Amino acid sequence: MQSLSLLSVSVVIVLAVSYSDAFTRNDFPKDFLFGAATSAYQWEGAVDEDGRTPSVWDTFSHSDNKKGDGDIACDGYHKYQEDVKLMAEMGLEAFRFSISWTRLIPNGRGPVNPKGLKFYKNLIKELRSHGIEPHVTLYHYDLPQALEDEYGGWINRKIIEDFTSFADVCFREFGEDVKLWTTINEANIFAIGAYSEGFLPPGHCSTNTFVNCSTGNSSTEPYIAGHNLLLAHASASKLYRLKYKSKQRGSIGFSIYAYGLSPYTNSTDDEIAFQRAKDFLFGWMLKPLVYGEYPDVMKKTLGSRLPVFSEEETEQVKGSSDFFGIIHYMTVYVTNSKPSPSLPPSNREFFTDMGVDTIFIGNSSFFGWDAIPWGFEGVLEYLKQSYNNPPLYILENGLPMEHDSALQDTPRVEYIQAYIGAMLNAIKNGSDTRGYFVWSMIDLYELLAEYKNSFGLYYVNFSDPGLKRSPKLSASWYSGFLKGTVDVASQDITQSQSNFSGSSSL
Template identity: 45%
Template sequence: GRMAREAALWLLLLFSAHLLLRRASAIDRGQFPPPTSFLFGTSTSAYQIEGGYLEGKKGLSNWDVYTHKQGTIEDGSNGDIAADHYHRYMEDIELMHSLGVNSYRFSIAWTRILPRGRFGHVNPDGVAFYNAIINALLHKGIQPFVTIFHYDIPHELEERYGGWLSPEIQKDFGYFAEVCFKMFGDRVKFWVTMNQPNLLAKFAYMNGWFPPGHCSKPYGNCAFGNSSIEPYIVGHNMILSHANAVSIYRNNYQETQGGYIGIAVAARWFLDPIILGDYPAEMRKILGPTLPEFTLKQKKKLHATKLDFIGLNHYSTWYLKDCIFSSCEMDPMDGDARALSLAERDGVPIGKQVNIRLLNTNSCY
């Protein structure tokens, strides 16, 4: 349709602000198409930047609780203050404006809008905060790209039914997404349902690095979890939650609001079901009954909720070695991928090594 064709013409290049500043001398705006047809911007996530974790009637998120538990974060830091964007967002937007960018991708903290998920009220203070950010961005000529879910969920949903391990989360995510469409969709024209859900499934339920910290041997030594099963249950629920949000937007908001909706991923095993209606055949062959099945109704819903755009987050380049047809000393971090990722070949690095120090608590990109 018209919207899909228009969306295909838009190119989005998102640089983390610190990388943009570090390499500013190597980037020339003239190397890219004019601003009317190309969005050149910065990107953040709510937990990494906002702070103000108990302000504005915000509820506790899974990250708030997790980082306050002794031993979960190596240096004991947390996102209580982070970059203090909650208080300094106007300064931050002015900095973006001074860089000359015309887009900004940020995520909405679920617990600022719905402190208790669908089991509580919509928080007017949280709505006002994001309204202020969106309006300030537009005033500066910066297009807001909104990520609905960037790894932080209300802690209450973890306590009530286990968060992403339960199909109940699909109802909560749909409710949260619809509140966002209602409150901000008159001005937000680009929606990202989720940021790299495949990495959340891996880091939170296979390696145990992200909340709720689930894993089992040989991937890690956690108090709870099953690294061979839980990541796929979680992934399944995230795929169906994404489809639910897209369906709600398509059926109730897109025509009147005139926006676009997509997802940011880093792996095929999410795109295949989202676009084609099922997991890759190779994945099904490797995992067998461990991999959840989509019902016929769910497959039809996935087929009906096509994307307007696909976001690809690219940080670095790796060599991959096929471990199905050749022997490998598998790294547990690579899970069931049957592939080995390497930064060098025959002792030669793939490229120049860089050392970027990640500030604050985590790597929630």
């Protein structure tokens, strides 16, 4: 889910340009996966059916009726067979979805809910029967509210054991048919948004003037939560490798949100700020996973506010990811921010710690941005050079548009086409990128945009009791690309819809 727009921005308008030469699906490796994505709370609905209990996302979305909620969403819980049929008609090779912790284990720990277990087994079976590879995310912001109430969730080390037990159930029950697991969804932005800025559940902050938080400590909690996310991932990964991998032969990864970054000027200060931003936004999570330690600049800046790995934890975290999931939507310029010497550590938060001002390229609204494919290619090149060219899956990439902008979503087609072309350039230059997932498969409940803006390849009529699905132009284009019927370079994209056989539901 695209979940973060920095809150204090300036705007620079640039022209988005055509990016790539002609390419087809056949230019990518045969085992490369093209798919689309959703998450449980945004897609499933049925929040109080068949034994599911509330998560922090339910509580957070209902705390302010202006946010909307995922109580019904697009009713994927009941309409999954229809949606999988649409995926198959489109030619999707993979589908990324998440498992609702409280649907599977209602109390957060303990007995498994048989109806929840059956739903996910049926969904995975349906995908497999249509030749679609399931890519499962274990945690997509939906911590059981019971665990949040009991001990504070991700800011308490008890979460590591409970998350590992949840993962164990998933590996045991679904692992024969699931070969790609992501433990945590965009861990860096989750820690920032949930514990520094307060606009993601459970909504903690202490310094943010834009969100009214009732609890939290922005100067410490994001780093504590981030530390526990890494340890929980490493614990689940260790379990998988010891107990399941030799038989199931799957891979387990960890996901971050990756802005495209560029220094605003060629000044020394902005170049230093650029490096610092990469360390805070990328290195915070990736350096422990690859090299076993936090970036030096974070240690120096944060001091005792940054948790420390024990020697045993360092060894467990280092090398615990078979791949990295990358979530990318936009590119920003960065410029040095002058620190305020009068600001005590207790009043700081992640972005003041980072010491960087961001300047959006193009449209800077919370749910709108221009296509900047060179920024995306730059992310892939940076990861290749700085983190030993790890295997990558692009787990989310897409463009939001007003939901009522109907089916002719030409800007989204242009965006997806440009970013796939940029990704192909990176692969030709040696990047070990292995899959690409459009966000999102269909219109969903978007936390920050509710139902007003959407990313879907399929339009959902939320006013229709049957939540009718209809293919947008982007679904037609993506289908044509995957089936080899679209000439990426020259065909007028408005013509591709006539080549698409995907049907709307009744």
